Amino acid sequence: MVQRFSPPILFLIFLCILFPSYGAGNSSDVYSTLFQIEDAWILENNLAGYAGYSEAHLYAEDYPLYAFDLLVDCYSENVSKRFLELSDKFDALVAGSMLLDEVKSEYSQLKEEMDSFHPETLPAQEWFSLAIKNIENADFYIKGAESNLSKDNSYGVMTSLIEAFTSLHKTSAFISMSKERNNVTSQNIPYSAIAYKWLFMIKNMLKEFEEFGQFKDVKSLVSSAEKHYDEGYYYLALMESAQAKALMDYYLNRPDINNGKEAIRIAETYLNYTSTFMSEIYESNLVDAPFAEIYFELAELHIKDAKKQDRDSAKITIATLSIKESMIAKEQAIAAMFLSKTAGLSLENPQSTDQNVKNSFNQYVLAGLILLVIVVALVIVKKLRK
Numbered sequence: 001m002v003q004r005f006s007p008p009i010l011f012l013i014f015l016c017i018l019f020p021s022y023g024a025g026n027s028s029d030v031y032s033t034l035f036q037i038e039d040a041w042i043l044e045n046n047l048a049g050y051a052g053y054s055e056a057h058l059y060a061e062d063y064p065l066y067a068f069d070l071l072v073d074c075y076s077e078n079v080s081k082r083f084l085e086l087s088d089k090f091d092a093l094v095a096g097s098m099l100l101d102e103v104k105s106e107y108s109q110l111k112e113e114m115d116s117f118h119p120e121t122l123p124a125q126e127w128f129s130l131a132i133k134n135i136e137n138a139d140f141y142i143k144g145a146e147s148n149l150s151k152d153n154s155y156g157v158m159t160s161l162i163e164a165f166t167s168l169h170k171t172s173a174f175i176s177m178s179k180e181r182n183n184v185t186s187q188n189i190p191y192s193a194i195a196y197k198w199l200f201m202i203k204n205m206l207k208e209f210e211e212f213g214q215f216k217d218v219k220s221l222v223s224s225a226e227k228h229y230d231e232g233y234y235y236l237a238l239m240e241s242a243q244a245k246a247l248m249d250y251y252l253n254r255p256d257i258n259n260g261k262e263a264i265r266i267a268e269t270y271l272n273y274t275s276t277f278m279s280e281i282y283e284s285n286l287v288d289a290p291f292a293e294i295y296f297e298l299a300e301l302h303i304k305d306a307k308k309q310d311r312d313s314a315k316i317t318i319a320t321l322s323i324k325e326s327m328i329a330k331e332q333a334i335a336a337m338f339l340s341k342t343a344g345l346s347l348e349n350p351q352s353t354d355q356n357v358k359n360s361f362n363q364y365v366l367a368g369l370i371l372l373v374i375v376v377a378l379v380i381v382k383k384l385r386k
Helices: 009-018 029-044 051-059 064-089 092-116 122-150 154-183 191-212 216-230 234-253 260-283 290-308 312-341 355-385
Strands: none
Touching: 029 051, 029 064, 029 154, 029 290, 051 064, 064 092, 064 154, 064 290, 092 122, 092 154, 122 154, 122 234, 122 290, 122 312, 191 216, 191 234, 191 312, 216 234, 234 312, 260 290, 260 312, 290 312
């Protein structure tokens, strides 16, 4: 297939016609807003003394979502400190019981806030989907804390409570972002039909290639996507389906890597092509794609980390992780942009898709396949030149 489409430069030209590159540049100011919300909260609650705070500010300009997570770590450390202080004053299990009541109360308040809020715009839906994901995580960890408390497992109680509080803290921040982004022009978007199309595609891929591997992580994502689709959380279902598709693409077309230098070079190639799609996100005010941005930032950071490693095996391991993250970011960015391109179309039956949506969908999928072929072609050409 690669020989049929060679030389690869033809694909680069075709790609530029389909998706003109604006250059990766810095991330959108929207992501920085999330960092600023968290930074203001940290300062207000006197938590700036934790080690991660200064590091977060070093990453804030170029990697705002990663920096946001570093600030959240300050919050997590504070929860741990509170637990230990209460344990010294009372007892570890008593402290656990007290904080469990507190986190359950916070969970109920946030759940009530989410139930009463209705995101109307695409960006608001995107951030609200992250809130959904995190409040579900909080529920999981609250149940874990209850289970550990009944077993007198104080360490299990503490770790579960830290995760529960942290998930709720992130939920609150994402709700704030959703409300912030609920003021752009509202558009009618066929979330259900598009989510169904991506989910249907990855399920078919699983059926076709299941004999080649177990794909446990893909199956788990598909199961979660189906659950969220049935619950009406279509954007979240779409992002999980896109992630599952990216992982399937990786498993079925993983590059043959022989050394660390080559691994980094291939990872950079994947990242560069993903930046083409992310640039389109940055230029738009109608879509934020925070799911894709998170993986895009991690992919670039992991390449930098891989370059610092001395051992070849470490370079390969970290660069390979970057390749996966780039592929996930690319697929999720395509899915998010696809939503914005289909704004205004109304599809009552997700299984009977409008021809315009079908054509647009096929164009984005084709572009994704072209990118994959380009990467493979470049790797082969470089090997032949050796």
